[in-house]
Amino acid sequence: MWFPANDSFKGQNIKAPKANAEGSPWFVDDTQTNSFRTLRIDNSTATMIYTEFDPTYEFRSRGSIQFFELYDLDRDPWSLTNIYGAATEGQKADLHARISKYFACSGASCP
Numbered sequence: 001m002w003f004p005a006n007d008s009f010k011g012q013n014i015k016a017p018k019a020n021a022e023g024s025p026w027f028v029d030d031t032q033t034n035s036f037r038t039l040r041i042d043n044s045t046a047t048m049i050y051t052e053f054d055p056t057y058e059f060r061s062r063g064s065i066q067f068f069e070l071y072d073l074d075r076d077p078w079s080l081t082n083i084y085g086a087a088t089e090g091q092k093a094d095l096h097a098r099i100s101k102y103f104a105c106s107g108a109s110c111p
Contacts, residue, residue, distance in 0.1 A: 039099040047073040050084075050095045059103060062096045070095065 037059065038051040052059065053067040070084040084092070101111055 037099055037103055039095070039102060041098075049073060049079065050099060052096070052099060059100065062092070065096075068092070 035055050035057050036051055036053045038049060041048045041050065049069070049071045051069040052065045053069075054065050056064070058064060068084040069079075069082050070087060071079040071081070072083055073079070076083075087095070105111070
């Protein structure tokens with residue numbers, strides 16, 4: 001769905017623009033705003049992006065997540081191949097634990 005990035009947006013879905021006469025920016029959104037969280041891992045052994053999608057925005061457990069994405073940016077810089085299915089259960093649990101820790105923290109309590 002496309003939404004205009006201005007104060008006149010009234011919550012309706014509209015078609016993607018062919019052109020934006022006002023020159024205002026546009027952004028793409030999913031059906032529930034902010035229904036995802038993303039963790040970027042960038043260290044000496046990996047550069048990856050891990051994302052969890054939850055339409056309720058509750059993120060209570062791995063079981064409540066609707067969809068997962070994991071991209072190896074060293075091998076796939078354009079994020080075209082989701083490798084989440086190839087990850088081990090241990091890797092999946094570790095990624096979920098890491099993103100949950102950051103999601104719950106604030107200020108000095110963040111890792």
